Amino acid sequence: MKKDRIHLFDTTLRDGQQTPGIDFSVEDKIAIATMLDRFGIDYIEGGYPGANPTDTAFFEKKRTEKACFVAFGMTKRAGISASNDPGLAALIQSESDAVCLVAKSWDYHVKVALGCSNEENLESITGSVEAVVSAGKEALVDCEHFFDGYKANPDYAMACALAAHAAGARWVVLCDTNGGTQPAEIAAIVAALIASGIPGNRLGIHAHNDTGQAVANSLAAVEAGVRQIQGTLNGIGERCGNANLVTLIPTLMLKPIWSDRFETGIAPDALQGLTALSHSFDELLNRSPQSQSPYVGVSAFATKAGIHASALMKDPRTYEHVPPESVGNYRRMMVSDQGGKSNFLNVLRRRGIEVGKDDPRLDTLIGIVKEREAMGYAYEGADASFELLAHRTLGRVPEFFTVTSFRVMVERRFDANGQLRTVSEAVVKLTVGGVDMMSVAEGHGPVNALDIALRKDLGVYQSEIGDLELADYKVRILNGGTEAITRVLIESTDGEGARWWTVGVSDNIIDASFQALMDSILYKLMKNRKLAGRVAAE
Amino acid sequence: MKKDRIHLFDTTLRDGQQTPGIDFSVEDKIAIATMLDRFGIDYIEGGYPGANPTDTAFFEKKRTEKACFVAFGMTKRAGISASNDPGLAALIQSESDAVCLVAKSWDYHVKVALGCSNEENLESITGSVEAVVSAGKEALVDCEHFFDGYKANPDYAMACALAAHAAGARWVVLCDTNGGTQPAEIAAIVAALIASGIPGNRLGIHAHNDTGQAVANSLAAVEAGVRQIQGTLNGIGERCGNANLVTLIPTLMLKPIWSDRFETGIAPDALQGLTALSHSFDELLNRSPQSQSPYVGVSAFATKAGIHASALMKDPRTYEHVPPESVGNYRRMMVSDQGGKSNFLNVLRRRGIEVGKDDPRLDTLIGIVKEREAMGYAYEGADASFELLAHRTLGRVPEFFTVTSFRVMVERRFDANGQLRTVSEAVVKLTVGGVDMMSVAEGHGPVNALDIALRKDLGVYQSEIGDLELADYKVRILNGGTEAITRVLIESTDGEGARWWTVGVSDNIIDASFQALMDSILYKLMKNRKLAGRVAAE
Secondary structure, eight states, X not given: OOOEEOEEEXXXXXXXXXXXXXXXXXXXXXXHHHHHHHHTOSEEEEEOBTTBHHHHHHXXXXXXXXXXXXXXXXXXXXXXXXXXXXXXXXXXXXXXXXXXXXXXXXXXXXXXXXXXXXXXXXXHHHHHHHHHHHTXXXXXXXXXXHHHHHHHOHHHHHHHHHHHHHTTOSEEEEEOTTSOOOHHHHHHHHHHHHHTTOXXXXXXXXXXXXXSOHHHHHHHHHHHTOOEXXXXXXXXXXXXXXXXXXXHHHHHHHOHHHHTTEEOSSOGGGGGGHHHHHHHHHHHTTOOOOTTOTTTSTTTTEEOOHHHHHHHHHOGGGGOSSOGGGGTOOOEEOOSTTTHHHHHHHHHHHTTOOOXXXXXXXXXXXXXXXXXXXXXXXXXXXXXXXXXXXXXXXXXXXXXXXXXXXXXXXEEEEOXXXXXXXXXXXXXXXXXXXXXXXXXXXXXXXXXXXXXXXXXXXXXXXXXXXXXXXXXXXEEEXXXXXXXXXXXXXXXXXXXXXXXXXXXXXXXXXXXXXXHHHHHHHHHHHHHTTSSOOXXXX | OOOEEOEEEEOTTTTGGGSTTOOOOXXXXXXXXXXXXXXXXXXXXXXXXXXXXXXXXXXXXXXOXXXXXXXXXXXXXXXXXXXXXXXXXXXXXXXXXXXXXXXXXXXXXXXXXIOXXXXXXXXXXXXXXXXXHHTTOEEEEEEETHHHHHHHOHXXXXXXXXXXXXXXXXXXXXXXXXSOOXXXXXXXXXXXXXXXXXXXXXXXXXXXXXXXXXXXXXXXXXXXXXXXXXXXXXXXXXXXXXXXXXXXXXXXXXXXXXXXXXXXXXXXXXXXXXXXXXXXXXXXXXXXXXXXXTTTSTTTTEEOOHHHHHHHHHOGGGGOSSOGGGGTOOOEEOOSTTTHHHHHHHHHHHTTOOOOTTOHHHHHHHHHHHHHHHHTOOGGGOHHHHHHHHHHHTTOOOOOEEXXXXXXXXXXXXOTTSOEEEEEEEEEEEEETTEEEEEEEEESHHHHHHHHHHHHOOGGGGGGGTTOEEEEEXXXXXXXXXXXXXXXXXXXXXXXXXXXXXXXXXXXXXXXXXXXXXXXXXXXXXHHTTSXXXXXXX
């Protein structure tokens, strides 16, 4: 049986831009549009040319290869012809393939926000769509407040949608602008609209997450007949965000109830790039991915439950709704209080650490982990520090070198030219194979200075850590005030492309950072000797 | 028309405990149970007495006043009588009002995980429920994997539910344990179960968020007839989390499609405590609340869109699906690149700062804000720093004092007793009213030392900042590596109960902290003179 095509419309660069705290540069937009285009999204809405310098510059060139490149803007103002509306002209002159026009469909907004008559608003819709189409571009119309408008005045909301359709809009998009509509209401109103004569393959849904149901509302609309879904990467967007495409896509592609009837423009094997897509987008936003995100979160296929863990060992699929690898994610077994001994043993075994179930050192290790997790150490996120702790407790870590003391100084003063300067300097004293050594370094801030000084000269080991790099540095304050306990997580990489996380906890951020830096170097030296890092494939 | 009662069952302390990174102490559990009890939740599941020391200790006393206090555990093992099962005995002997038994309802799991026959599993359900009931406690049964089990073997899944019901369970709870079931499937399977003879007011739903539809699945089950919803605070839980009660409760109470037909145990005016409940729970977890959470997030009623902002000014309700105050949240107007001049003017006006729309200094200010936001300053989250910046640009900040230089030193060495110690010391040189002064202080870490030294002696102003307190300190690394740009946000309070946020950004965390600390003190001095902090009520 022929499957219906669902068209995916991404508005990360337009509605996503409305997210408090998020502002894209032209370079950001180019990078994101490229990611989306390669992934196989059908429509990429890039912004509002004419509204701000960034978007105007972004639309000076077509930014997509496969995807339809969409400019967003308003319908022409009432009382003037489409050809005389500068805003509309900017949209048509931009290097876009299509124009998405936002139109009021709630009579109350026509009065309050536009201050024109209902008829004038209908004329604006018709005139604007015709202008876009006659310019040779595809026209889409976002019916703003469609569902709230329909509840207030069904005839007028319907009239707006029909006007857009009749004027030649390829897509009439029904927007739940305030995000409060429930799935059953979406389904009923979409059905009424289709009954009124607009075919479902001309209708789209634009849902917001204000009741936590943007994904469900989008799917309810598809069930009712619409064939375009608008959403954003990781569900960013105004207020509580837009429908999350990163959640919708695998649901449409992997859940039989959908995949038996529908297909998208995304190649089946491309889906394995979903986790990377989601995480690299967060990377670009300089924020850490949400661990509990459906499909792509680090916790999405993680378990720390003792009972579940043992069943998982017997047959992982029994506790997974889809195979983690199908979305480029993987299964995680957590070290934790909750874990239970069998879970704990599995984690150790996966790292090539063999220890008997009744070995007293195992109980010691579990005790230490619980104690340190209570102090704020997060071994779930710091595999390398956990592995080192295990080796230490089981008595198998050679003493490569010892840091006898360090000093970090940050000074802010006027330099010779009367400019205010801040200088950070670190001095580290260490003993390597009986030899006392001392290193000093300046850096961008105290932690950077300490890191450089620490790795400046490790004597006989120096050549071994040449390819060691710090990839990421995260700080979490575990409780309020400047006296707070600080947790530092450091991600390191090396020439072999290995990645490992280490953790440090202290009421002193320098101390916490020092612990994590030391663990990272130690792990690297262990790894070089095949004493660590032997993670079994999952 | 009489409304149907929806019973709310909270499993934050049990399934929420499965969240990677979350472990509750007995004190945590007592605090959370009290919050939930006071809020009006019907059932509070406290954990698994007998499974770990924390939960065993927690169940040594009844921890609720109004709510039904529920112990969670497994049905008796096959082959032995209920009275001989130590696990079941621990549940019955605990100080709980009710016992929620988890039972396998997917035949595959009965074989793989329990290793007993389907009949033996049915016996375990019947025997365990009868034992709980005859001990005078209310019995609930969580049918694990009910929906996946039903798809694999409908008759057996049905048989498990019917066995629990027939044995006298007050509630038979249908669990989507793996979280992959879609709303339409939930609705159809619930309908089939009701048709088989279990009334809806004996059925509950336990949904997980693995496809981002835990809330929608819970509501679909209610629509189909179930009358108990299981969920957690802020949607914590295994993998992607459980159904979020903080989202479900206001939806049930404020959306006519639900509130016209259903009622909960929560008093209408108690709903205004929802945002506080959600945030204090995050506080207890030592994590910052998610800004985009439905109803309670700081962004849930925020806008930075120029077009929307102007309409919002005319009539706020036109862009809000519910009144923010109904859930104890409030409307926010964002300062931002996106904001547009009118939005910007409104923010200034709300803070009592009057400036003409055509005043060139306004454009200067907007330019500076955009530039600094590009550098990483987040004025959306730091009102006080924004207000100071505005006053400075409009030329209205008296020079109270200047810091000419500071030095912070962190040293780690062995003390006289051979113990490794880390000492943090800060020296600050400043000029107050022409007088040069110098302060030195030690602290927990460099930032704390700097804060103490800075506020140790401000000369003539010292008496004014006696009631200034740092309430929270947050650090964000804006890009990877230890050379990263650091953003520091500081929340301050004073004796009048005022709260304000200040921000600092630098590649040096000490520098960034210094900026935020200085802004905080400056704002306090301005506020004392009624030169700042005059936020108009929204």
